[in-house]
Amino acid sequence: xxxxxxxxxxxxxxxxxxxxxxxxxxxxxxxxxxxxxxxxxxxxxxxxxxxxxxxxxxxxxxxxxxxxxxxxxxxxxxxxxxxxxxxxxxxxxxxxxxxxxxxxxxxxxxxxxxxxxxxxxxxxxxxxxxxxxxxxxxxxxxxxxxxxxxxxxxxxxxxxxxxxxxxxxxxxxxxxxxxxxxxxxxxxxxxxxxxxxxxxxxxxxxxxxxxxxxxxxxxxxxxxxxxxxxxxxxxxxxxxxxxxxxxxxxxxxxxxxxxxxxxxxxxxxxxxxxxxxxxxxxxxxxxxxxxxxxxxxxxxxxxxxxxxxxxxxxxxxxxxxxxxxxxxxxxxxxxxxxxxxxxxxxxxxxxxxxxxxxxxxxxxxxxxxxxxxx
Ligand code: EPS
Numbered sequence: 001x002x003x004x005x006x007x008x009x010x011x012x013x014x015x016x017x018x019x020x021x022x023x024x025x026x027x028x029x030x031x032x033x034x035x036x037x038x039x040x041x042x043x044x045x046x047x048x049x050x051x052x053x054x055x056x057x058x059x060x061x062x063x064x065x066x067x068x069x070x071x072x073x074x075x076x077x078x079x080x081x082x083x084x085x086x087x088x089x090x091x092x093x094x095x096x097x098x099x100x101x102x103x104x105x106x107x108x109x110x111x112x113x114x115x116x117x118x119x120x121x122x123x124x125x126x127x128x129x130x131x132x133x134x135x136x137x138x139x140x141x142x143x144x145x146x147x148x149x150x151x152x153x154x155x156x157x158x159x160x161x162x163x164x165x166x167x168x169x170x171x172x173x174x175x176x177x178x179x180x181x182x183x184x185x186x187x188x189x190x191x192x193x194x195x196x197x198x199x200x201x202x203x204x205x206x207x208x209x210x211x212x213x214x215x216x217x218x219x220x221x222x223x224x225x226x227x228x229x230x231x232x233x234x235x236x237x238x239x240x241x242x243x244x245x246x247x248x249x250x251x252x253x254x255x256x257x258x259x260x261x262x263x264x265x266x267x268x269x270x271x272x273x274x275x276x277x278x279x280x281x282x283x284x285x286x287x288x289x290x291x292x293x294x295x296x297x298x299x300x301x302x303x304x305x306x307x308x309x310x311x312x313x314x315x316x317x318x319x320x321x322x323x324x325x326x327x328x329x330x331x332x333x334x335x336x337x338x339x340x341x342x343x344x345x346x347x348x349x350x351x352x353x354x355x356x357x358x359x360x361x362x363x364x365x366x367x368x369x370x371x372x373x374x
Pocket of ligand 1: 009046047048049052128129130131134307329330331337
């Protein structure tokens with residue numbers, strides 16, 4: 001299952017093509033739109049989300065709600081294009097009116113300009129923008145519906161915002177309720193503190209990041225491989241998470257904490273009672289690059305949004321003089337969006353691993369093969 005995306009942040013629309021989905025998977029369009037709406041939600045978002053109301057339009061590969069086995073093409077419209085077409089239209093426009101030369105630290109602006117031989121960072125930022133993730137959420141929602149047929153579920157929540165951390169542990173069934181909360185946090189006191197911190201950052205023209213936990217339940221053991229580095233499940237899932245804009249760190253299970261502990265406190269001892277089981281899950285459900293049947297636990301660190309209204313020090317690429325970086329309209333934090341996006345990319349990456357092991361041209365074959373696994 002492979003997703004290709006296209007589209008610029010203020011262009012006409014975002015597009016995705018998802019290949020390799022078996023036939024006869026029933027697609028729930030309302031569910032895709034629900035995840036799109038969740039991606040737009042959360043405390044601390046900027047003005048752009050008031051303009052957009054993301055909805056998916058399926059263009060091919062689905063007939064009467066069932067996949068055909070052909071590539072699934074889809075679009076999410078950019079409503080803001082109406083305000084931007086005189087600066088963005090492919091058929092001709094006034095590019096001079098919206099140039100960005102005061103390149104923003106932390107963004108793709110400067111390196112992109114040099115790499116693609118541009119004189120306007122807009123030609124870089126339009127594609128580098130996290131707006132692209134809207135279609136990754138669509139692809140991820142379809143992948144999620146595929147995995148759901150096998151009993152595999154993906155969820156998550158926000159663990160910390162700007163250093164305000166929720167250290168509690170939660171059962172999988174509790175995680176979905178986080179999506180009813182302003183910051184997708186499960187500890188309401190911490191969430192209130194985090195909202196106050198966001199208000200303060202906003203007042204100071206600053207931004208914030210945080211940590212997100214993604215969990216996968218119901219996956220049988222043996223997905224991924226210990227036979228070739230490129231097929232290790234942890235490398236595939238962590239690579240997917242790292243591909244999301246603003247993600248700067250990823251860990252599996254105890255992750256970085258395990259580096260400070262003795263082996264006796266890290267490795268999950270093995271027991272048998274009609275089947276193998278563990279009493280702990282410090283490995284986060286992956287050993288030797290393969291799922292071990294326990295819940296998969298991933299955590300990702302999101303850096304603060306790099307467009308600061310207060311402006312960082314930079315250089316104007318035309319004059320080479322020191323200036324304050326461009327203060328484009330910006331979110332203070334987009335942690336809820338990132339939570340949904342990370343669930344989505346984890347779903348896409350896992351669906352690819354599952355479908356490459358199981359094969360199957362139609363969902364009957366896929367489910368029979370999965371159910372036949374121990
Ligand atoms: C983004 C900048 C902002 C965000 C955008 C990502 O957009 P704008 O420049 O239009 O205000 O709102 O995110 C989205 C539009 C979205 O839908 O997530 C950036 O620079 O990455």
